[in-house]
Amino acid sequence: MCALSCSCLLLNYVALDCKDTMVVQRDRSLELQQYFDSLRGQSSASPPTIVEAPVTVHPDVNVFNEFAQAFAKEIAALSSNIMNLAKITQQQSVFEEDSQEISALTTVVKTQLQRLHNDMDTLAGLKEHAMRSQRGSSFFSSNAQKEAERHTSAVVDTLKGRLANTGQQFKSVLQSRKDTLKDTALRRNQFTSDRSTTFESALFRDQQNHEQQQMLMNPSNTQYYRQRADAVREIEAAVNEVGELFHDFTRLVHEQDELVVRIDSNVDDALHNVHAGSNELMRYLASLSSNRGLILKVFGVLFVFLIFFGFIVVR
Numbered sequence: 001m002c003a004l005s006c007s008c009l010l011l012n013y014v015a016l017d018c019k020d021t022m023v024v025q026r027d028r029s030l031e032l033q034q035y036f037d038s039l040r041g042q043s044s045a046s047p048p049t050i051v052e053a054p055v056t057v058h059p060d061v062n063v064f065n066e067f068a069q070a071f072a073k074e075i076a077a078l079s080s081n082i083m084n085l086a087k088i089t090q091q092q093s094v095f096e097e098d099s100q101e102i103s104a105l106t107t108v109v110k111t112q113l114q115r116l117h118n119d120m121d122t123l124a125g126l127k128e129h130a131m132r133s134q135r136g137s138s139f140f141s142s143n144a145q146k147e148a149e150r151h152t153s154a155v156v157d158t159l160k161g162r163l164a165n166t167g168q169q170f171k172s173v174l175q176s177r178k179d180t181l182k183d184t185a186l187r188r189n190q191f192t193s194d195r196s197t198t199f200e201s202a203l204f205r206d207q208q209n210h211e212q213q214q215m216l217m218n219p220s221n222t223q224y225y226r227q228r229a230d231a232v233r234e235i236e237a238a239v240n241e242v243g244e245l246f247h248d249f250t251r252l253v254h255e256q257d258e259l260v261v262r263i264d265s266n267v268d269d270a271l272h273n274v275h276a277g278s279n280e281l282m283r284y285l286a287s288l289s290s291n292r293g294l295i296l297k298v299f300g301v302l303f304v305f306l307i308f309f310g311f312i313v314v315r
Helices: 002-011 029-045 059-091 099-136 142-192 202-217 219-314
Strands: 017-019 022-024
Touching: 059 099, 059 142, 099 142
Parallel strands: none
Antiparallel strands: 017 022
């Protein structure tokens, strides 16, 4: 409309009134400027209305999405703690070791892993509740319900896989820590025991045995070995607990694998049925083509007889 009005004004910009041989020119620039000012005022006076999109997600689905986001953040924090634990473990030397920090961080990671394992059951329950609520609502279409089910299933499967991988990483770090403690104990014994295998006499051997007994009786060494034994027992207990959690994760992944196999078999059955239906349709089309020729022949014979009897009646 605006373009049409501008075109009309531009066409009338120069008015030519021909009277006899006389040409009259009129300057209408001021009118054109006033018209543009009025259009600009109308556009500023009426701001565009924003149409809000209708809500197509059930509130229970929103609750599930929020819980899934928090669950993913917890997995990220757990992975960060496991990486810090692995880094601290690798930086320890034979004589400099902060076992308290490692034990505290191991306890934190184990607690987080156990809490996430419990939250996984809660997440699955929220998924089922959200799907039941959305299926029972008449506000949402069947396509929206199917899309929400696919989305929630994909989210749960992804989080299960990430949690299983995180548990496996923690188990690997604990196993590496256990091996490191054993290796550290062996190397410490090698460094602290000063044995000379050349030119030893019985007196020297007795003296060395006495020194080793005194070393073992030293309270500091006894406390060190006791701490190492306690650390090994704690790590073995943590490995067993993580092994049980990882067994549960493996069971969940195995159940999901069985579901995928069932879906794949259903897809194969559906594809087989589609091919069978296509063959039946082609067979029916072939029968229709043969029947069409027969029908045309019958109608042709009838048409010939009608013409023949028409000539007879006319005569």
